Amino acid sequence: MVLSIGQILYVILLIINAMAVLNEERFLARIGMSTQNESGFGTEGPSFKSNIINLISAVRTLMRIPLIAVNVIVIIYEILLG
Protein backbone atom coordinates (compact mmCIF):
# COMPACT_ATOMS: atom_id res chain seq x y z
CA MET A 1 0.00 0.00 0.00
CA VAL A 2 1.63 3.18 -1.14
CA LEU A 3 0.12 6.51 -0.36
CA SER A 4 1.75 9.85 -0.87
CA ILE A 5 0.93 13.25 0.50
CA GLY A 6 0.21 14.59 -2.98
CA GLN A 7 -2.40 11.94 -3.60
CA ILE A 8 -4.15 12.69 -0.33
CA LEU A 9 -4.17 16.38 -1.09
CA TYR A 10 -5.67 15.68 -4.50
CA VAL A 11 -8.32 13.46 -2.98
CA ILE A 12 -9.29 16.09 -0.43
CA LEU A 13 -9.32 18.79 -3.09
CA LEU A 14 -11.48 16.73 -5.41
CA ILE A 15 -13.95 15.87 -2.65
CA ILE A 16 -14.29 19.52 -1.69
CA ASN A 17 -14.69 20.38 -5.36
CA ALA A 18 -17.42 17.80 -5.65
CA MET A 19 -19.27 19.31 -2.71
CA ALA A 20 -18.85 22.86 -3.97
CA VAL A 21 -20.06 22.11 -7.46
CA LEU A 22 -23.52 20.96 -6.37
CA ASN A 23 -26.04 23.50 -7.56
CA GLU A 24 -28.57 24.80 -5.11
CA GLU A 25 -31.66 25.18 -7.33
CA ARG A 26 -31.00 22.64 -10.02
CA PHE A 27 -29.86 19.72 -7.92
CA LEU A 28 -30.11 20.07 -4.17
CA ALA A 29 -33.65 21.42 -4.15
CA ARG A 30 -34.80 18.63 -6.41
CA ILE A 31 -33.63 15.85 -4.10
CA GLY A 32 -34.96 17.66 -1.07
CA MET A 33 -31.67 18.78 0.38
CA SER A 34 -32.04 22.50 -0.02
CA THR A 35 -31.44 24.83 2.88
CA GLN A 36 -34.71 26.62 2.21
CA ASN A 37 -37.30 23.97 3.04
CA GLU A 38 -36.03 23.37 6.52
CA SER A 39 -38.54 21.05 8.05
CA GLY A 40 -39.78 21.75 11.54
CA PHE A 41 -37.40 21.44 14.39
CA GLY A 42 -37.75 18.26 16.31
CA THR A 43 -37.08 17.98 19.97
CA GLU A 44 -34.08 15.76 19.47
CA GLY A 45 -31.80 18.29 17.84
CA PRO A 46 -30.50 18.37 14.29
CA SER A 47 -30.89 15.22 12.30
CA PHE A 48 -28.52 13.33 10.08
CA LYS A 49 -29.91 14.91 6.95
CA SER A 50 -29.85 18.47 8.21
CA ASN A 51 -26.25 17.98 9.22
CA ILE A 52 -25.36 16.97 5.68
CA ILE A 53 -27.25 19.96 4.34
CA ASN A 54 -25.41 22.27 6.70
CA LEU A 55 -22.08 20.77 5.77
CA ILE A 56 -22.68 21.15 2.04
CA SER A 57 -23.92 24.71 2.29
CA ALA A 58 -21.03 25.64 4.56
CA VAL A 59 -18.52 24.22 2.11
CA ARG A 60 -20.25 25.97 -0.78
CA THR A 61 -20.19 29.36 0.92
CA LEU A 62 -16.86 29.18 2.61
CA MET A 63 -14.65 27.42 0.12
CA ARG A 64 -15.73 29.05 -3.11
CA ILE A 65 -13.02 31.71 -3.38
CA PRO A 66 -10.13 29.61 -2.00
CA LEU A 67 -11.09 26.74 -4.25
CA ILE A 68 -10.72 28.91 -7.35
CA ALA A 69 -7.18 29.81 -6.40
CA VAL A 70 -6.19 26.29 -5.37
CA ASN A 71 -7.68 24.76 -8.50
CA VAL A 72 -5.87 27.24 -10.73
CA ILE A 73 -2.57 26.44 -9.01
CA VAL A 74 -3.11 22.70 -9.34
CA ILE A 75 -4.11 22.96 -12.99
CA ILE A 76 -1.06 25.04 -13.86
CA TYR A 77 1.15 22.63 -11.96
CA GLU A 78 -0.32 19.64 -13.72
CA ILE A 79 0.00 21.24 -17.14
CA LEU A 80 3.61 22.24 -16.62
CA LEU A 81 4.96 19.29 -14.64
CA GLY A 82 2.37 16.55 -14.69
Place this chain on the structure above:
Amino acid sequence: MYHQNGSQPNYPKYYQTPNSVSPPPLQHPIPTHPPIQMQEPPAASPSPPTQHQIQGPQDLWAFNDATTQMGMQFGRTAMMAGSEYMEKNINRYVSFPALKFYFKVNNSYVANKIRLLLFPWRHRPWSRLVKRSEQNGQMEGFKPPRDDINSPDLYIPAMALVTYVLLTGIVAGTQRNEFHPEVLGVNATSAFLLMLLELIFIKVGCYLLNITSETQIFDLLAYSGYKFIGIIVTLIISLIAPFWLVVGTFFYTAFANGFFLLRSLRHIMLPDSTTTVNFFPQRKRRIHFLFLVASLQVVLMYLLIK
Protein backbone atom coordinates in the same frame (compact mmCIF):
# COMPACT_ATOMS: atom_id res chain seq x y z
CA MET B 1 40.21 65.38 25.41
CA TYR B 2 43.34 63.29 24.81
CA HIS B 3 46.60 64.72 23.55
CA GLN B 4 49.73 63.18 22.22
CA ASN B 5 52.19 65.01 24.48
CA GLY B 6 52.59 62.06 26.80
CA SER B 7 50.88 63.58 29.76
CA GLN B 8 48.47 61.45 31.63
CA PRO B 9 45.08 61.79 30.12
CA ASN B 10 42.29 62.32 32.56
CA TYR B 11 40.71 58.93 32.25
CA PRO B 12 38.07 57.83 34.64
CA LYS B 13 39.57 56.20 37.64
CA TYR B 14 38.85 52.61 36.81
CA TYR B 15 40.60 52.87 33.48
CA GLN B 16 43.92 53.56 35.12
CA THR B 17 43.79 50.51 37.35
CA PRO B 18 41.79 48.12 35.36
CA ASN B 19 42.71 45.04 37.34
CA SER B 20 41.48 46.23 40.65
CA VAL B 21 38.28 48.03 39.83
CA SER B 22 37.30 46.67 36.46
CA PRO B 23 34.05 44.96 37.52
CA PRO B 24 31.88 48.07 37.64
CA PRO B 25 31.69 48.59 33.86
CA LEU B 26 31.07 44.87 33.46
CA GLN B 27 28.06 45.05 35.64
CA HIS B 28 26.54 47.86 33.68
CA PRO B 29 23.84 46.59 31.41
CA ILE B 30 23.97 49.85 29.49
CA PRO B 31 27.39 51.43 29.11
CA THR B 32 27.17 55.07 30.13
CA HIS B 33 30.01 57.48 29.56
CA PRO B 34 33.26 55.49 29.10
CA PRO B 35 32.48 54.10 25.67
CA ILE B 36 31.20 57.45 24.55
CA GLN B 37 34.43 59.10 25.71
CA MET B 38 36.35 56.46 23.86
CA GLN B 39 34.65 57.12 20.62
CA GLU B 40 35.12 60.83 20.70
CA PRO B 41 38.95 61.13 20.19
CA PRO B 42 39.09 59.98 16.57
CA ALA B 43 36.61 62.60 15.66
CA ALA B 44 38.46 65.31 17.53
CA SER B 45 42.03 64.63 16.38
CA PRO B 46 42.78 62.89 13.15
CA SER B 47 45.85 60.87 14.19
CA PRO B 48 45.44 59.37 17.64
CA PRO B 49 45.02 55.72 16.71
CA THR B 50 48.61 54.62 17.33
CA GLN B 51 48.82 56.23 20.70
CA HIS B 52 45.44 54.99 21.48
CA GLN B 53 46.26 51.43 20.67
CA ILE B 54 49.40 51.40 22.75
CA GLN B 55 47.55 51.97 25.95
CA GLY B 56 44.44 50.63 24.42
CA PRO B 57 44.03 46.90 25.19
CA GLN B 58 42.57 47.39 28.59
CA ASP B 59 40.24 50.02 27.33
CA LEU B 60 39.17 47.85 24.48
CA TRP B 61 38.61 44.98 26.83
CA ALA B 62 36.47 47.04 29.10
CA PHE B 63 34.61 48.40 26.14
CA ASN B 64 34.16 44.96 24.68
CA ASP B 65 33.01 43.48 27.92
CA ALA B 66 30.43 46.13 28.43
CA THR B 67 29.18 45.68 24.91
CA THR B 68 29.27 41.94 25.19
CA GLN B 69 27.38 42.12 28.39
CA MET B 70 24.79 44.30 26.83
CA GLY B 71 24.63 42.09 23.78
CA MET B 72 24.30 38.99 25.91
CA GLN B 73 21.53 40.54 27.93
CA PHE B 74 19.78 41.68 24.84
CA GLY B 75 20.17 38.26 23.29
CA ARG B 76 18.88 36.58 26.39
CA THR B 77 15.78 38.74 26.54
CA ALA B 78 15.22 38.24 22.83
CA MET B 79 15.54 34.49 23.22
CA MET B 80 13.24 34.45 26.22
CA ALA B 81 10.66 36.44 24.33
CA GLY B 82 11.10 34.18 21.33
CA SER B 83 10.70 30.95 23.27
CA GLU B 84 7.73 32.39 25.14
CA TYR B 85 6.14 33.30 21.85
CA MET B 86 6.87 29.85 20.45
CA GLU B 87 5.38 28.16 23.49
CA LYS B 88 2.29 30.28 23.34
CA ASN B 89 1.82 29.55 19.68
CA ILE B 90 2.49 25.85 19.98
CA ASN B 91 0.12 25.61 22.88
CA ARG B 92 -2.56 27.15 20.75
CA TYR B 93 -2.38 24.30 18.28
CA VAL B 94 -1.24 21.39 20.42
CA SER B 95 -1.89 21.54 24.11
CA PHE B 96 1.08 19.98 25.80
CA PRO B 97 -0.56 19.29 29.16
CA ALA B 98 -3.25 17.35 27.36
CA LEU B 99 -0.62 15.50 25.38
CA LYS B 100 1.38 14.66 28.49
CA PHE B 101 -1.65 12.92 29.93
CA TYR B 102 -1.41 10.28 27.23
CA PHE B 103 2.17 9.40 28.03
CA LYS B 104 1.70 8.75 31.73
CA VAL B 105 2.29 5.03 31.45
CA ASN B 106 4.23 2.45 33.37
CA ASN B 107 5.49 -1.04 32.61
CA SER B 108 2.55 -2.97 33.97
CA TYR B 109 0.10 -0.78 32.08
CA VAL B 110 1.90 -1.33 28.77
CA ALA B 111 2.13 -5.08 29.29
CA ASN B 112 -1.50 -5.36 30.35
CA LYS B 113 -2.67 -3.16 27.51
CA ILE B 114 -0.86 -5.19 24.88
CA ARG B 115 -2.32 -8.34 26.37
CA LEU B 116 -5.74 -6.71 26.29
CA LEU B 117 -5.29 -5.68 22.68
CA LEU B 118 -4.47 -9.22 21.65
CA PHE B 119 -7.02 -11.00 23.88
CA PRO B 120 -9.90 -8.58 24.37
CA TRP B 121 -12.60 -11.21 24.53
CA ARG B 122 -12.98 -11.78 28.25
CA HIS B 123 -12.14 -8.32 29.49
CA ARG B 124 -14.61 -6.46 31.69
CA PRO B 125 -15.48 -3.68 32.49
CA TRP B 126 -14.65 -1.35 29.62
CA SER B 127 -15.60 2.01 31.08
CA ARG B 128 -12.89 4.42 32.03
CA LEU B 129 -12.30 5.38 35.63
CA VAL B 130 -13.28 8.90 36.52
CA LYS B 131 -10.99 11.13 38.49
CA ARG B 132 -12.82 13.06 41.17
CA SER B 133 -11.55 16.14 42.90
CA GLU B 134 -10.54 15.84 46.52
CA GLN B 135 -12.82 18.48 47.92
CA ASN B 136 -16.27 18.00 46.53
CA GLY B 137 -16.01 14.75 44.66
CA GLN B 138 -16.88 16.33 41.37
CA MET B 139 -15.72 14.78 38.16
CA GLU B 140 -12.69 16.51 36.74
CA GLY B 141 -11.53 14.25 33.96
CA PHE B 142 -10.33 10.71 33.61
CA LYS B 143 -7.57 8.89 35.35
CA PRO B 144 -4.29 8.66 33.43
CA PRO B 145 -3.33 5.39 31.74
CA ARG B 146 -1.06 4.53 34.65
CA ASP B 147 -4.03 3.91 36.89
CA ASP B 148 -6.59 2.71 34.41
CA ILE B 149 -6.14 0.05 31.80
CA ASN B 150 -9.11 1.25 29.79
CA SER B 151 -7.70 4.70 29.28
CA PRO B 152 -6.26 5.37 25.84
CA ASP B 153 -2.61 6.27 25.67
CA LEU B 154 -0.33 7.45 22.91
CA TYR B 155 2.80 5.67 24.03
CA ILE B 156 1.86 2.30 22.61
CA PRO B 157 0.70 3.70 19.23
CA ALA B 158 3.83 5.79 18.85
CA MET B 159 6.16 2.93 19.63
CA ALA B 160 4.10 0.52 17.56
CA LEU B 161 4.20 2.85 14.58
CA VAL B 162 7.98 3.07 14.71
CA THR B 163 8.26 -0.68 15.12
CA TYR B 164 5.90 -1.20 12.22
CA VAL B 165 7.99 0.98 9.92
CA LEU B 166 11.18 -0.88 10.84
CA LEU B 167 9.48 -4.26 10.49
CA THR B 168 8.24 -3.46 7.00
CA GLY B 169 11.85 -2.73 6.13
CA ILE B 170 12.89 -6.13 7.46
CA VAL B 171 10.08 -7.88 5.63
CA ALA B 172 10.94 -6.11 2.39
CA GLY B 173 14.57 -7.11 2.81
CA THR B 174 14.23 -10.72 3.84
CA GLN B 175 11.20 -11.89 1.94
CA ARG B 176 11.24 -10.01 -1.31
CA ASN B 177 14.87 -8.97 -1.29
CA GLU B 178 14.06 -5.48 -2.41
CA PHE B 179 15.04 -3.40 0.57
CA HIS B 180 15.89 0.18 -0.12
CA PRO B 181 16.03 3.05 2.38
CA GLU B 182 13.15 4.61 0.55
CA VAL B 183 10.92 1.76 1.68
CA LEU B 184 10.98 3.04 5.25
CA GLY B 185 9.91 6.54 4.30
CA VAL B 186 7.20 5.37 1.96
CA ASN B 187 5.76 3.03 4.57
CA ALA B 188 5.87 5.67 7.28
CA THR B 189 4.06 8.15 5.06
CA SER B 190 1.43 5.62 4.08
CA ALA B 191 0.80 4.64 7.69
CA PHE B 192 0.51 8.26 8.76
CA LEU B 193 -1.85 9.13 5.96
CA LEU B 194 -4.04 6.10 6.54
CA MET B 195 -4.37 7.08 10.17
CA LEU B 196 -5.18 10.62 9.10
CA LEU B 197 -7.87 9.40 6.73
CA GLU B 198 -9.38 7.21 9.41
CA LEU B 199 -9.37 10.15 11.80
CA ILE B 200 -11.11 12.35 9.23
CA PHE B 201 -13.65 9.62 8.58
CA ILE B 202 -14.47 9.22 12.27
CA LYS B 203 -14.61 12.97 12.80
CA VAL B 204 -16.99 13.51 9.90
CA GLY B 205 -19.12 10.63 11.12
CA CYS B 206 -19.24 12.13 14.58
CA TYR B 207 -20.29 15.45 13.13
CA LEU B 208 -23.02 13.93 11.02
CA LEU B 209 -24.34 11.89 13.93
CA ASN B 210 -24.15 14.74 16.47
CA ILE B 211 -21.78 12.90 18.68
CA THR B 212 -20.68 15.87 20.70
CA SER B 213 -18.93 14.23 23.55
CA GLU B 214 -15.94 16.10 24.85
CA THR B 215 -13.69 13.46 23.37
CA GLN B 216 -10.24 14.67 22.61
CA ILE B 217 -8.91 14.10 19.14
CA PHE B 218 -5.99 12.35 20.81
CA ASP B 219 -8.35 9.66 22.03
CA LEU B 220 -9.33 8.83 18.49
CA LEU B 221 -5.69 8.98 17.42
CA ALA B 222 -4.81 6.50 20.15
CA TYR B 223 -7.63 4.15 19.26
CA SER B 224 -6.69 4.22 15.60
CA GLY B 225 -3.05 3.63 16.49
CA TYR B 226 -3.69 0.46 18.46
CA LYS B 227 -4.13 -1.54 15.30
CA PHE B 228 -0.37 -1.47 14.77
CA ILE B 229 0.02 -3.98 17.58
CA GLY B 230 -1.92 -6.56 15.61
CA ILE B 231 -0.07 -5.63 12.45
CA ILE B 232 3.28 -6.10 14.16
CA VAL B 233 2.29 -9.53 15.43
CA THR B 234 1.17 -10.56 11.96
CA LEU B 235 4.35 -9.28 10.36
CA ILE B 236 6.53 -11.12 12.86
CA ILE B 237 4.56 -14.29 12.26
CA SER B 238 4.96 -13.82 8.52
CA LEU B 239 8.72 -13.87 8.93
CA ILE B 240 8.84 -17.31 10.46
CA ALA B 241 5.62 -19.16 9.74
CA PRO B 242 3.87 -20.65 6.71
CA PHE B 243 1.26 -18.74 4.80
CA TRP B 244 -1.90 -20.24 6.30
CA LEU B 245 -0.72 -19.34 9.80
CA VAL B 246 -0.12 -15.77 8.67
CA VAL B 247 -3.63 -15.53 7.30
CA GLY B 248 -5.02 -16.97 10.51
CA THR B 249 -3.04 -14.54 12.63
CA PHE B 250 -4.14 -11.65 10.50
CA PHE B 251 -7.80 -12.46 10.86
CA TYR B 252 -7.45 -13.13 14.56
CA THR B 253 -5.68 -9.83 15.29
CA ALA B 254 -8.00 -7.89 13.01
CA PHE B 255 -11.08 -9.24 14.77
CA ALA B 256 -9.50 -8.70 18.16
CA ASN B 257 -8.75 -5.12 17.27
CA GLY B 258 -12.23 -4.60 15.88
CA PHE B 259 -13.76 -6.03 19.03
CA PHE B 260 -11.55 -3.82 21.16
CA LEU B 261 -12.59 -0.74 19.23
CA LEU B 262 -16.23 -1.74 19.37
CA ARG B 263 -16.07 -1.92 23.12
CA SER B 264 -13.89 1.14 23.63
CA LEU B 265 -15.63 3.50 21.26
CA ARG B 266 -18.98 2.44 22.59
CA HIS B 267 -18.89 4.75 25.56
CA ILE B 268 -17.80 7.61 23.30
CA MET B 269 -20.57 7.18 20.77
CA LEU B 270 -23.29 5.76 23.01
CA PRO B 271 -22.70 7.26 26.42
CA ASP B 272 -24.73 5.61 29.20
CA SER B 273 -26.74 3.61 26.75
CA THR B 274 -27.88 1.11 29.35
CA THR B 275 -29.96 3.53 31.38
CA THR B 276 -31.52 5.68 28.67
CA VAL B 277 -32.42 3.42 25.83
CA ASN B 278 -34.52 5.75 23.77
CA PHE B 279 -32.75 8.94 24.61
CA PHE B 280 -30.63 9.00 21.48
CA PRO B 281 -32.75 9.29 18.39
CA GLN B 282 -29.98 8.10 16.15
CA ARG B 283 -29.06 5.16 18.25
CA LYS B 284 -29.44 2.72 15.43
CA ARG B 285 -27.38 4.80 13.06
CA ARG B 286 -24.71 5.23 15.68
CA ILE B 287 -24.46 1.52 16.22
CA HIS B 288 -24.13 1.04 12.48
CA PHE B 289 -21.42 3.64 12.37
CA LEU B 290 -19.63 1.93 15.23
CA PHE B 291 -19.71 -1.37 13.34
CA LEU B 292 -18.49 0.40 10.24
CA VAL B 293 -15.51 1.85 12.07
CA ALA B 294 -14.69 -1.49 13.65
CA SER B 295 -14.90 -3.38 10.38
CA LEU B 296 -12.89 -0.68 8.67
CA GLN B 297 -10.01 -1.85 10.84
CA VAL B 298 -9.82 -5.09 8.92
CA VAL B 299 -9.48 -3.23 5.64
CA LEU B 300 -6.94 -0.80 7.00
CA MET B 301 -4.86 -3.55 8.55
CA TYR B 302 -4.90 -5.44 5.27
CA LEU B 303 -3.75 -2.34 3.41
CA LEU B 304 -0.98 -1.76 5.91
CA ILE B 305 0.27 -5.33 5.85
CA LYS B 306 0.22 -5.71 2.10
